[in-house]
Amino acid sequence: MLNLEMNNIREPGAQHLANALQHNKTLTMLNLEGNLIEDLGVQHLADALRRNTTLTTLELGFVGITNLGARHLADALLQNTTLTTLELGRNYIENDGARDLANALRQNTTLATLDLWKNQIGDSGARDLADALQHNTVILIPSSSIPCLCLQFLI
Structure with a gap:
C-alpha cells in the first residue's frame, strides 16, 4: 500500500508513479486522493493500468479529473483485469x-x-450507469456515511 493522500503531487509526479507501476509486482493499493494530477496525470496512470497486474485499489478522489480523465480510465478498464476498487469522488466528471x-x-x-x-x-x-449494471454488478458508493448502494436493484 502506498498512501500519498493530500500531498502536492502534480502531473509530473503522477507520471513517475505510473512508470513505476508498469514494472511493480507487489503494490496492491495506491492512494493519490487530494493531489492535483488532473487529466494528464490520470492518463499516465491509466496507461500503467493496462500493464500492471497487481494493483487492486486506486484512489483518485479530488484530483481534478474531468470527462477526459474518465475516458482515459474507462479505456484502461477495458484491458485491466486486477483493479477491483476505483475511487473517483469529488471530481468534475459529467454525463459524458x-x-x-x-x-x-x-x-x-x-x-x-x-x-x-x-x-x-x-x-x-x-441512466448510462444503470444500463451498464445490467451487464456488471459494480457497486456505486454514494457516500462514506451511507451503506453501499447497488444501482442494479433500482432498475
Whole structure:
C-alpha cells in the first residue's frame, strides 16, 4: 500500500508513479486522493493500468479529473483485469464521463467498487450507469456515511 493522500503531487509526479507501476509486482493499493494530477496525470496512470497486474485499489478522489480523465480510465478498464476498487469522488466528471465509464463496465468483470460521489453526473449519466449494471454488478458508493448502494436493484 502506498498512501500519498493530500500531498502536492502534480502531473509530473503522477507520471513517475505510473512508470513505476508498469514494472511493480507487489503494490496492491495506491492512494493519490487530494493531489492535483488532473487529466494528464490520470492518463499516465491509466496507461500503467493496462500493464500492471497487481494493483487492486486506486484512489483518485479530488484530483481534478474531468470527462477526459474518465475516458482515459474507462479505456484502461477495458484491458485491466486486477483493479477491483476505483475511487473517483469529488471530481468534475459529467454525463459524458459517466457514459464512458458505463461502457467500460459492460466489459470489465473485475471492478467491484466504483465511487463517483460528488461529481457532476446528471440524469443521462445515471441512466448510462444503470444500463451498464445490467451487464456488471459494480457497486456505486454514494457516500462514506451511507451503506453501499447497488444501482442494479433500482432498475
